[in-house]
Amino acid sequence: MVLSLKPFGCLPSSQSDGVQSAVTSRYRDMIYLPIETSGEGEVNAHSRVQMALGEAKSKAKAEFQHALATTGRRIDDIRAFAAQHSELNRPLYRVPHRHGITGVAANFVFQ
Numbered sequence: 001m002v003l004s005l006k007p008f009g010c011l012p013s014s015q016s017d018g019v020q021s022a023v024t025s026r027y028r029d030m031i032y033l034p035i036e037t038s039g040e041g042e043v044n045a046h047s048r049v050q051m052a053l054g055e056a057k058s059k060a061k062a063e064f065q066h067a068l069a070t071t072g073r074r075i076d077d078i079r080a081f082a083a084q085h086s087e088l089n090r091p092l093y094r095v096p097h098r099h100g101i102t103g104v105a106a107n108f109v110f111q
Helices: 011-026 042-071 075-084 104-110
Strands: 002-006 032-036
Touching: 002 011, 011 032, 032 042
Parallel strands: 002 032
Antiparallel strands: none
């Protein structure tokens, strides 16, 4: 999910919105939410962000369930394995790429 917070009527932000539309057309599952700070009321902007976060949460849950189904593992088995391998609990652990398992966003960032 990308949240673009920008001043109302700013030309560079309008140009970045154009570029972002090209990116979202290539990566269909990506969520892009542009918010102009003085063009919208605070309540409206807050509501839009909450809806986008709800959509992102739903997509993350679906991707996680798909990953579990693809590997054939249960979540309890994965938790037990992680408990036995402390390196997996490090915040900067780099997850190796496995085609069809690692999310599209992760692949895009690390390529």
